[in-house]
Amino acid sequence: MKKSLPYGRQTIDEEDIASVIEALQSDLITTGPRVKAFEEALCTYTGAKYAVAVANGTAALHLASLVLLNKGYKVLTTPNTFLSTVNAIVYAGAKPVFIDITKEGNIDLDLCEEMLQKDPQIKALYGVAFSGKMLDQKRLASLREKYGVAILEDNAHTIGAVSEGIKAGSCVNSDASIFSFHPVKNMTTGEGGAITTNDSALHERLLHLRNHGIVRKPEVAPWYYEMQHLGFNYRLTDIQAALGLSQLHKLDGFLAKRREIAKRYHEAFANSPVKPLYPFDEGSTYHLFVVRVQTDDKKALFENLIERGVGVQLHYIPVNKQPYYRKLGYGKETTPQMDKYYQEAISLPIYPTLGEEEQAYVIQTLFEVVNG
Numbered sequence: 001m002k003k004s005l006p007y008g009r010q011t012i013d014e015e016d017i018a019s020v021i022e023a024l025q026s027d028l029i030t031t032g033p034r035v036k037a038f039e040e041a042l043c044t045y046t047g048a049k050y051a052v053a054v055a056n057g058t059a060a061l062h063l064a065s066l067v068l069l070n071k072g073y074k075v076l077t078t079p080n081t082f083l084s085t086v087n088a089i090v091y092a093g094a095k096p097v098f099i100d101i102t103k104e105g106n107i108d109l110d111l112c113e114e115m116l117q118k119d120p121q122i123k124a125l126y127g128v129a130f131s132g133k134m135l136d137q138k139r140l141a142s143l144r145e146k147y148g149v150a151i152l153e154d155n156a157h158t159i160g161a162v163s164e165g166i167k168a169g170s171c172v173n174s175d176a177s178i179f180s181f182h183p184v185k186n187m188t189t190g191e192g193g194a195i196t197t198n199d200s201a202l203h204e205r206l207l208h209l210r211n212h213g214i215v216r217k218p219e220v221a222p223w224y225y226e227m228q229h230l231g232f233n234y235r236l237t238d239i240q241a242a243l244g245l246s247q248l249h250k251l252d253g254f255l256a257k258r259r260e261i262a263k264r265y266h267e268a269f270a271n272s273p274v275k276p277l278y279p280f281d282e283g284s285t286y287h288l289f290v291v292r293v294q295t296d297d298k299k300a301l302f303e304n305l306i307e308r309g310v311g312v313q314l315h316y317i318p319v320n321k322q323p324y325y326r327k328l329g330y331g332k333e334t335t336p337q338m339d340k341y342y343q344e345a346i347s348l349p350i351y352p353t354l355g356e357e358e359q360a361y362v363i364q365t366l367f368e369v370v371n372g
């Protein structure tokens with residue numbers, strides 16, 4: 001049986017398709033009533049007061065950074081993320097400060113605290129709830145209170161996660177949170193993203209920035225608007241929001257499937273050379289299922305698995321070691337955990353429609369390749 005299993009993929013059904021067709025047949029196909037309904041549904045789902053839907057997760061990070069950061073601010077962040085978490089800090093004219101990760105892949109909040117004690121120029125912390133596991137909420141609360149830093153939770157992997165009774169994106173212990181609705185994520189709008197916050201002033205500014213910095217003033221004249229900030233066209237369309245609304249209804253079902261697969265992987269890998277990144281966590285969304293494998297030849301291991309149809313991936317190449325960041329003087333930070341993680345980590349296929357037989361194939365193939 002020739003297989004080709006990606007590490008992640010969307011789950012789209014007839015209901016999603018019908019929802020998009022209905023949107024296409026309506027009068028407003030760009031930002032209209034479905035975008036508003038999607039934002040309201042995101043607030044209901046996460047518990048946040050406000051949600052702003054945007055064109056993608058990177059746009060969400062960009063706008064959040066413009067409202068949270070000032071030029072020259074130092075911002076603690078993680079090397080173990082997709083480029084856009086860090087790029088957004090740079091877009092706002094601020095300076096990323098890379099902090100090592102814990103053994104579980106998230107930013108090390110103890111090291112963050114050490115840096116906060118030493119350097120009053122640090123004004124914000126951008127944490128990534130890596131793979132679907134939320135950041136330690138008690139620690140976030142304490143850092144926020146003790147040091148007065150702005151906190152952004154990059155929850156691109158994490159919509160639907162719960163930790164200590166707190167839902168991802170509720171912003172109970174952060175100023176803002178972002179989601180991505182790229183097709184490999186837990187739910188999709190094709191491309192899309194959102195920012196959630198409980199701060200009404202931030203919310204207002206985000207709405208303006210999403211739409212060219214325009215403020216409408218019909219009290220002056222029906223056509224009248226003012227551009228008060230330098231904004232962007234980062235709007236989501238009603239077509240995408242229709243898909244988002246339909247997907248959001250199914251999200252908990254998708255996550256139940258992901259957790260079921262994660263449980264199976266955990267059982268299969270117990271007492272073996274394949275080590276899951278953290279013990280089974282029923283609050284994690286398992287957007288990614290990362291295992292660690294010690295090998296002298298990771299390239300050969302990847303090539304072998306891909307050749308056999310197991311679409312493994314690597315999340316992530318340390319962002320501070322990218323050529324762009326090296327040119328800015330980064331890349332020499334002491335990050336022993338990240339270095340070790342980069343040598344060992346492999347993301348295995350995980351998505352709601354990955355069948356039992358396919359899961360068995362992933363497990364068996366991985367054992368064959370690892371055991372040579």
Ligand SMILES: Cc1ncc(COP(=O)(O)O)c(C=O)c1O
Nearest residue numbers: 056057058082084156180181182
């Ligand atoms: C952690 C993280 N942050 C941000 C993003 C950016 O999201 P998007 O691809 O929707 O721009 C991604 C997407 O890959 C991500 O994984």
